[in-house]
Amino acid sequence: MESHNITLIPGDGIGPELTDATRRVLEATGVKFNWDVVHAGTDVMAEYGTPLPQHVLESIRKNKVALKGPITTPVGSGFRSVNVALRKELELYCCLRPCKSYVGTPTLYNNVDLIVVRENMEDLYAGIEFEKDSASASKLISFLEGLGAKIRPDSGISIKPLSEFGCHRIVRFAFEYARTNKRRKVTAVHKANIMKYSDGLFLAVARDVALSYPEIEFEDRIVDNMTMQLVKKPQQFDVLICPNLYGDIISDLCAGLVGGLGIAPGANLGDGIALFEPTHGSAPKYKGMNKANPMAMMLSGVLMLRHINEISAADKVEKAIAAVIADGKNVTYDLKPESTHGNAVGTSQVADAIIDMMAKMP
Numbered sequence: 406m407e408s409h410n411i412t413l414i415p416g417d418g419i420g421p422e423l424t425d426a427t428r429r430v431l432e433a434t435g436v437k438f439n440w441d442v443v444h445a446g447t448d449v450m451a452e453y454g455t456p457l458p459q460h461v462l463e464s465i466r467k468n469k470v471a472l473k474g475p476i477t478t479p480v481g482s483g484f485r486s487v488n489v490a491l492r493k494e495l496e497l498y499c500c501l502r503p504c505k506s507y508v509g510t511p512t513l514y515n516n517v518d519l520i521v522v523r524e525n526m527e528d529l530y531a532g533i534e535f536e537k538d539s540a541s542a543s544k545l546i547s548f549l550e551g552l553g554a555k556i557r558p559d560s561g562i563s564i565k566p567l568s569e570f571g572c573h574r575i576v577r578f579a580f581e582y583a584r585t586n587k588r589r590k591v592t593a594v595h596k597a598n599i600m601k602y603s604d605g606l607f608l609a610v611a612r613d614v615a616l617s618y619p620e621i622e623f624e625d626r627i628v629d630n631m632t633m634q635l636v637k638k639p640q641q642f643d644v645l646i647c648p649n650l651y652g653d654i655i656s657d658l659c660a661g662l663v664g665g666l667g668i669a670p671g672a673n674l675g676d677g678i679a680l681f682e683p684t685h686g687s688a689p690k691y692k693g694m695n696k697a698n699p700m701a702m703m704l705s706g707v708l709m710l711r712h713i714n715e716i717s718a719a720d721k722v723e724k725a726i727a728a729v730i731a732d733g734k735n736v737t738y739d740l741k742p743e744s745t746h747g748n749a750v751g752t753s754q755v756a757d758a759i760i761d762m763m764a765k766m767p
């Protein structure tokens with residue numbers, strides 16, 4: 406049996422515990438892995454002088470597939486986000502976040518099965534910002550005044566670039582995903598009525614790309630209306646394609662619809678490179694407490710198994726996770742109704758229960 410070379414980044418905070426639990430579950434499928442365990446984040450700063458050492462990037466470029474735990478971005482320390490840096494360095498332009506409801510999760514909604522496709526490189530996340538009262542902000546304000554745009558002098562400015570290339574690449578990805586995975590509909594999320602030349606371009610590109618996929622229904626929604634409709638009736642949607650900022654917000658909203666961050670997996674995809682990680686962060690307050698839900702990271706592992714074509718192993722892990730959630734005994738606090746938090750089990754017990762469940766499956 407082929408052994409898969411995978412870069413494994415445990416992360417920090419709750420990351421190492423979740424990684425350990427996930428690794429045990431993935432290995433219990435019988436699939437063979439050569440894990441290349443490498444570390445990034447504040448903990449390696451002293452040794453390498455950077456939170457994202459070059460050998461971490463090299464490992465991912467070589468193996469082409471990585472599984473990653475969350476990494477803390479300390480506020481106000483000047484420390485660059487390793488998560489954003491990884492996406493930029495490896496040109497992981499697509500963030501794929503499936504949000505699926507499993508029977509037994511404490512949520513108001515049933516039968517939700519959404520795929521959020523978020524653009525990962527452009528938009529207000531491009532990091533093009535000008536601080537209030539800085540020389541560059543003043544220069545930009547004067548320059549824009551020359552073009553007839555009036556901005557108060559005491560403004561901080563963030564720039565929102567959306568390129569035709571970037572829009573085309575992400576929209577094409579969403580439609581290709583829909584076609585391959587037999588999805589029925591793609592909904593483009595935007596605010597093109599107000600931002601006519603950025604979101605307007607995104608929408609125009611989406612409409613144009615949709616013409617090449619006549620078998621897939623296409624529609625668009627203005628982002629504010631979209632949030633309301635998602636909360637009212639999420640089942641009417643299927644694949645959502647969003648520019649970066651709306652994708653960030655919508656994917657957390659969708660995670661909330663299906664029971665929270667503890668079961669929200671994610672993938673960051675580029676041409677030929679894929680990095681799988683949960684949507685949630687490092688939840689430092691739960692570090693080392695064997696308390697956090699490992700399922701989001703395990704479901705990210707399921708996406709990884711599908712990516713490396715280990716389909717039956719992927720199905721098995723997902724079915725076992727669904728069965729453990731439905732059973733309701735061996736789940737962490739976030740999947741228990743508030744009154745029964747005391748009966749919750751820990752991270753490693755969830756892994757044990759999933760492994761036991763897989764052993765009972767045909």
Ligand code: NAD
Binds near residue numbers: 474682685698
């Ligand atoms: P967070 O997602 O870490 O935690 C928010 C809250 O959600 C937690 O307090 C906890 O109540 C709950 N939660 C999160 N994951 C859970 C899990 N697996 N099981 C049960 N409950 C869970 O968000 P935050 O507190 O805003 O961020 C903490 C740190 O993580 C920050 O430094 C942030 O920059 C970083 N972060 C990293 C990533 C990443 O690595 N991709 C993503 C988001 C945030």
